[in-house]
Each structure stands twice: as structure tokens, then as C-alpha cells.
Amino acid sequence: MSKSKLAGLVLGIIGFAVPLFVTFPGLSLAGHFAMSIFLLAAVFWMFETIPIYSTSILVIFFQVILLSSEGFIDYSAMAYTPLPYSNFIATLADPIIILFLGGFVLADASVKYDFDKNMTRLLLRPFGSQTKYIMLGLMLVTAILSAFMSNTATTAMMITVILPIIARMEPGDPARTGIALCIPFAANIGGIATPIGTPPNAVVIAALNNQGLDIAFSSWMMYAAPLAIVMLLFAWQVLLRLYQPATEVIPLKLDGNLKKSRNAIILYVTFGLTVLLWVTEGIHGIRSAIVALIPVAVLTLTSVFEKNDIRKLPWEVLWLIAGGIALGISMKETGLAEWMVGSIAWDTFGYLLLLAIFGAVALIMSNFLSNTVTASLLIPLAISLATSGVIDGPFGMIMIGLVIALSASFAMVLPISTPPNAIAVSTGMVKTKDMITSGLIIGLVGLTLILLLAVIYWPFIV
Amino acid sequence: MEKNIYIMVVEDEPEVLDSIVRDIASFEEFFPIEMADTAEEAREIIRSILDDGKEIGLILCDHVLPGDNGVELLVEMQKNPETAETKKVLITGQAGLQETVRAVNEAELKHYIAKPWEKNELVQIVRDLLTNxxxxxxxxxxxxxxxxxxxxxxxxxxxxxxxxxx
Known part of the structure; x- marks a missing residue:
């Protein structure tokens, strides 16, 4: 075990133990247990003492034994009414998890039938062969795909597209770095555009749902997609200026045709229909999680997606999200979140400054930690700011939720910030210092823009 | 990054050994290269690499060696679970059909490189096999x-x- 993991193990256990031995005034017994779980999870997630998804599983496990009505603690004479244990384990089937499951099935089926690859080649053709427009095309396609597929898989797929392009460019051409960087950036940015784009969105949406706030698929896109488009164009310009292409034109060979087998066609139709129903949720009102069952049902009943494919789904990501949702539930139910935010005089900060603080903290944290973990740790605190009246009720809750989710996705300074960044650096085409420079610019402008939207745009459409 | 995956080169003629190692030197930064001039020496080196908890990703092996021959060594590695997954390549001018067939059937030979080889060809083969x-x-x-x-x-x-x- 490495030193940092060992440090995490020790700190995590200490963190878990402190609330068991120290009594914090104003916090209930259940709140103390919830704090133990929170500290353990926070430390383990930060130090990656154990894989982040197993920390999530541990969260649910401890909640069941310490905080549920079927657990080991007798809360009968206390103010806290323990939730049935099924509430904690039900986070694994939360509507947002089902939504992600539907997304995963679509994405993995697309990979299986090379839909992602061939679609990319088709979509790239209209962008011609001028270096700067090729780059724009690459970024747009990456962003669109990563809005519906995992950012990581999209990046990996796009890397297979750009490596041959880069190989055909002059060895000293700065645009090689630009092109290698544009992919992870576009994937990170594209992830914010839809609820299923990236896991932090899920954690935030689930937390809002638990407050009785439904966020329709189409509403999320109204909030976040414009930001994604603007930031994509901005990132394109930043990379073009930092890494001016030495050659105007790159000869492209983009051969790829959509497969036409029965299974592939079933996939295309299902994919199209599902996405159409998702983005029009505002019109027909069918919930996105229900729509998500369409690909799961259709693709499995037609054997387009088979048993082995189901086994290969990224289940650990669903566990990770579920743990984040569960953590929020226990922090809210036990009063821990309220107690934690209650110790700071937030009212002195002002609304915008408050959003700025949460946005900046999310941005900084997620540069070093998993984006989902960042959202999981921050959203319970943010929600209780709203429930305790520091910021304005449901509207404020949505604002601060958006700020956290979106800021977490703008963390792209380091190779460790996101898996797409790690992949780009691993190609050897990008130096970490290049990533820091452009990632910092995009992150800071992104955060500023988010705060701007919170003032001039969201209030009018929420 | 920890360097856990080794490349093993077995060749009894010093000049040829040198030239193989020179041709694949670009991989050494990630895959330490170990050399042996007999099957017996190779066995010892492989043993010590495995005992260190490292693995052999690829072996480039001549066939005609003093003592046990190359195919013998590859077949033996195939039978040992610790080296069964190692990608096995013969570089030789003199392996007869019968021995080559044995290497294919019993050692899952991944490639047969005839001497003299082209550097690019060798590099490409090593790259592909190590990637897998x-x-x-x-x-x-x-x-x-x-x-x-x-x-x-x-x-x-x-x-x-x-x-x-x-």
C-alpha cells in the first residue's frame, strides 16, 4: 500500500471514530453517525485508499447498519426517525441511475456496432480539410457524443481518429498539441450538456429530486447546453491561438460507413427514438428515466444487446453515483448537513458570492478528485443552505446545484483531473504544462460564465 | 511508471544479440531488456525476474543455441503458467520445418522472423506483440x-x- 493510501486509511478511521467519541453540541446521535460516515467517505474518496466505488458501497453499508430502522442502533426514544434500510439500498435503482443505465446500454451497444466510430467519420466530412475547421469539427463531434456517452469512451474513440491525423502533420506543427488537447476538453465540456453526459450531473439531479424538484431532461439541456456550446467555441479559439497551425490543410482520409445489419439498424432506430424522447421531455412529459427503459428493453429483447454485453456495463459507475446519492440522504435526514452549514454565518456573504464560493470550491476540488465525488460531497451542504433559508428556496437550490455540477466538469487542468485528460496526456502528444495553461483558462472562464448565467439567464427560464 | 514487463532476448552470437537489442532499444525505457546466450542462462534470468514479482512480456529467441535449443525453451515456457502468456518469437535462420511446427503448436509461437531481418519489421512485430x-x-x-x-x-x-x- 502506497504512503498516501496508508495515510488515507489512518485518517479515514480517525475521521470515522471522532464523532463516536466526541459530542458535538446541537447535533443528534444520528447526526454523529452520519458525520462518521461522511468523514470516512470524504477521506477515502480523497486519498483513494480503496477504489472510489467501494467507498460508495461502504457508505450504503454503514447507513444500513447505523442509520436505518433495521440497523443496530435503537433510535426509539430519539427525535430522529430512522429510514427503512430499503431507502438506502433503493438509491441503486434511483430514477437517475436507471437513466444512466439506459445511457450505458445505448453507448455500449453503439460501440459494439461501431456506431460511434462510423458516425464520427460521417459527421466530420462536412468540415473539410482546413486545420482549424477540422479541429472545430472534432470538438463538436466529441462534445455531441460525450453528451450521450461516457466522456472517457468518447475521448478514447476520438483518439483513434486523431492519431492518424496527427501522424500526417509536420512533426513540429504546434497544432498537433492543439488537436490532442481539443478532444479531452470537448469531451469534458460536452458532458455538461445533458443529464446523462457525466455522473456529477446525476448526483446533483438526484439530490434535487429528493427535495421534490423534478429536472426534466430538456430543462437541463436548456440550462446547460448553451453554456457547453459557448465554451466549446471559446476552447476552440483558445487552442487555435495558443497552438497556431503551421499547415493550413490536412489531407483527411475518413472512410467509414454505417453498418447495415439487422441489429445495427435496430440500434440506430432505438438510439434515435430514445434521444428524441429525451430532448423533448418538456413537450410530452414522459420522464427521462422511463424513456431510458426503452433502449434497455428493446435492445435486449431483440438480442442486439446480449448477456455478455450486460455483464460488461460499467456497473461500478452506478454504485459510485448511488453512494453519492445515499450520502446526501443521510446528511439531510439526520440534520448533519444543516448543522454543518449552520456553523458558518452564510447570510453575510450574499447570494452571488455564495454561488461563487461553491463553484470555485467544486472547480478546485474536482481538479484533484473525481468529479462525482466532488459533487457528492458538496451538494448536501448546498441543499441545506437552501432548506435553511440562506438562499432562496427551490430556485436557489437549482441554481446552486447547477453551479456545482457544471463547475465540477470544468476541471481540466491536470492529467488526473479527468480520465479524458489522462488519455490525452498518455498519447505523448500533450505535455502536462500545455494542459495546465489552456485548462486553467477554460476553467476560469467557464466558472465566470456559469456565474454570469446564474444572474442573467437561469433566473428567467427556471 | 513501474517497469514490470521485461523483454528477453536469447541469442548465442554476440554481434547478432547486439544488433537485435540495438534495433529494439526504443522500447527499453518502458520494457527492460534482458539478454542471454544460452537457454540455460535464459532460464535462470527468467526465474529471477519472476521471483522479483515481474513478468516477461516478450521473448525473442534464436533456435540454434549451444545446449538446449530455442524451441525447447519456448515450449517449456508455454508449459509454465507464469510464462505461458509471454509473447514468443523465433528469430532464426536455421529452424527446420519440424521444429517450427512444434513451436507453433506447443509454444503458441506468435511470429517467426527469418534472419537477416529488417529493423522496421522487427520493431513493428515487437510493438504489436507488446501492445497485445x-x-x-x-x-x-x-x-x-x-x-x-x-x-x-x-x-x-x-x-x-x-x-x-x-
Whole structure:
């Protein structure tokens, strides 16, 4: 075990133990247990003492034994009414998890039938062969795909597209770095555009749902997609200026045709229909999680997606999200979140400054930690700011939720910030210092823009 | 990155050994190269690498050696679970049909390189075989993208291998 993991193990256990031995005034017994779980999870997630998804599983496990009505603690004479244990384990089937499951099935089926690859080649053709427009095309396609597929898989797929392009460019051409960087950036940015784009969105949406706030698929896109488009164009310009292409034109060979087998066609139709129903949720009102069952049902009943494919789904990501949702539930139910935010005089900060603080903290944290973990740790605190009246009720809750989710996705300074960044650096085409420079610019402008939207745009459409 | 995957080169003629090692030197930064001039010496080196908890990703082996011959060594490695997955290549001018067939059937020979070889051909073969090896055996194939077949490793990740969003 490495030193940092060992440090995490020790700190995590200490963190878990402190609330068991120290009594914090104003916090209930259940709140103390919830704090133990929170500290353990926070430390383990930060130090990656154990894989982040197993920390999530541990969260649910401890909640069941310490905080549920079927657990080991007798809360009968206390103010806290323990939730049935099924509430904690039900986070694994939360509507947002089902939504992600539907997304995963679509994405993995697309990979299986090379839909992602061939679609990319088709979509790239209209962008011609001028270096700067090729780059724009690459970024747009990456962003669109990563809005519906995992950012990581999209990046990996796009890397297979750009490596041959880069190989055909002059060895000293700065645009090689630009092109290698544009992919992870576009994937990170594209992830914010839809609820299923990236896991932090899920954690935030689930937390809002638990407050009785439904966020329709189409509403999320109204909030976040414009930001994604603007930031994509901005990132394109930043990379073009930092890494001016030495050659105007790159000869492209983009051969790829959509497969036409029965299974592939079933996939295309299902994919199209599902996405159409998702983005029009505002019109027909069918919930996105229900729509998500369409690909799961259709693709499995037609054997387009088979048993082995189901086994290969990224289940650990669903566990990770579920743990984040569960953590929020226990922090809210036990009063821990309220107690934690209650110790700071937030009212002195002002609304915008408050959003700025949460946005900046999310941005900084997620540069070093998993984006989902960042959202999981921050959203319970943010929600209780709203429930305790520091910021304005449901509207404020949505604002601060958006700020956290979106800021977490703008963390792209380091190779460790996101898996797409790690992949780009691993190609050897990008130096970490290049990533820091452009990632910092995009992150800071992104955060500023988010705060701007919170003032001039969201209030009018929420 | 920890260097856990070794390349083993077995060749009894010093000049030829040198020339093989020189041709594949670009891999050494990630895959330490070990040399032996007999099958017996190779066995000892392999043993000590395995005892250190490291693995042999690839062996480039001459056939005609003093003592046990190359095919003998490869077949033996195939039978040992610790080296069964090692990618095995014969570089030789003199292996007869019968021995070559045996190497294919009993040692899952991945490639037969006839002497004299082209440097580019050798580098390409080593790159392909090591790529396949790291995809199936390395904890994180990502770290090898720059030196091996980056496209293939990226495609492996696209198919859900090794890393996902978090």
C-alpha cells in the first residue's frame, strides 16, 4: 500500500471514530453517525485508499447498519426517525441511475456496432480539410457524443481518429498539441450538456429530486447546453491561438460507413427514438428515466444487446453515483448537513458570492478528485443552505446545484483531473504544462460564465 | 511508471544479440531488456525476474543455441503458467520445418522472423506483440500509449477497458 493510501486509511478511521467519541453540541446521535460516515467517505474518496466505488458501497453499508430502522442502533426514544434500510439500498435503482443505465446500454451497444466510430467519420466530412475547421469539427463531434456517452469512451474513440491525423502533420506543427488537447476538453465540456453526459450531473439531479424538484431532461439541456456550446467555441479559439497551425490543410482520409445489419439498424432506430424522447421531455412529459427503459428493453429483447454485453456495463459507475446519492440522504435526514452549514454565518456573504464560493470550491476540488465525488460531497451542504433559508428556496437550490455540477466538469487542468485528460496526456502528444495553461483558462472562464448565467439567464427560464 | 514487463532476448552470437537489442532499444525505457546466450542462462534470468514479482512480456529467441535449443525453451515456457502468456518469437535462420511446427503448436509461437531481418519489421512485430500483452495484462495499458500502438490501446479503452468516467 502506497504512503498516501496508508495515510488515507489512518485518517479515514480517525475521521470515522471522532464523532463516536466526541459530542458535538446541537447535533443528534444520528447526526454523529452520519458525520462518521461522511468523514470516512470524504477521506477515502480523497486519498483513494480503496477504489472510489467501494467507498460508495461502504457508505450504503454503514447507513444500513447505523442509520436505518433495521440497523443496530435503537433510535426509539430519539427525535430522529430512522429510514427503512430499503431507502438506502433503493438509491441503486434511483430514477437517475436507471437513466444512466439506459445511457450505458445505448453507448455500449453503439460501440459494439461501431456506431460511434462510423458516425464520427460521417459527421466530420462536412468540415473539410482546413486545420482549424477540422479541429472545430472534432470538438463538436466529441462534445455531441460525450453528451450521450461516457466522456472517457468518447475521448478514447476520438483518439483513434486523431492519431492518424496527427501522424500526417509536420512533426513540429504546434497544432498537433492543439488537436490532442481539443478532444479531452470537448469531451469534458460536452458532458455538461445533458443529464446523462457525466455522473456529477446525476448526483446533483438526484439530490434535487429528493427535495421534490423534478429536472426534466430538456430543462437541463436548456440550462446547460448553451453554456457547453459557448465554451466549446471559446476552447476552440483558445487552442487555435495558443497552438497556431503551421499547415493550413490536412489531407483527411475518413472512410467509414454505417453498418447495415439487422441489429445495427435496430440500434440506430432505438438510439434515435430514445434521444428524441429525451430532448423533448418538456413537450410530452414522459420522464427521462422511463424513456431510458426503452433502449434497455428493446435492445435486449431483440438480442442486439446480449448477456455478455450486460455483464460488461460499467456497473461500478452506478454504485459510485448511488453512494453519492445515499450520502446526501443521510446528511439531510439526520440534520448533519444543516448543522454543518449552520456553523458558518452564510447570510453575510450574499447570494452571488455564495454561488461563487461553491463553484470555485467544486472547480478546485474536482481538479484533484473525481468529479462525482466532488459533487457528492458538496451538494448536501448546498441543499441545506437552501432548506435553511440562506438562499432562496427551490430556485436557489437549482441554481446552486447547477453551479456545482457544471463547475465540477470544468476541471481540466491536470492529467488526473479527468480520465479524458489522462488519455490525452498518455498519447505523448500533450505535455502536462500545455494542459495546465489552456485548462486553467477554460476553467476560469467557464466558472465566470456559469456565474454570469446564474444572474442573467437561469433566473428567467427556471 | 513501474517497469514490470521485461523483454528477453536469447541469442548465442554476440554481434547478432547486439544488433537485435540495438534495433529494439526504443522500447527499453518502458520494457527492460534482458539478454542471454544460452537457454540455460535464459532460464535462470527468467526465474529471477519472476521471483522479483515481474513478468516477461516478450521473448525473442534464436533456435540454434549451444545446449538446449530455442524451441525447447519456448515450449517449456508455454508449459509454465507464469510464462505461458509471454509473447514468443523465433528469430532464426536455421529452424527446420519440424521444429517450427512444434513451436507453433506447443509454444503458441506468435511470429517467426527469418534472419537477416529488417529493423522496421522487427520493431513493428515487437510493438504489436507488446501492445497485445499490455492490453491483456497490464494494470493500466494507458501508460504505454505513447510507445506502443496508441490507437489499439485507445480502442481497448473505448470498449470499456481499464478506465471509465468518475
Amino acid at each position: 500483452y499490455v492490453i491483456n495484462h497490464a494494470d493500466s495499458p494507458l501508460g504505454y500509449m505513447a510507445i506502443l500502438d496508441g490507437e489499439k490501446i485507445a480502442d481497448f479503452i473505448r470498449r470499456g477497458g481499464s478506465i471509465t468516467d468518475h
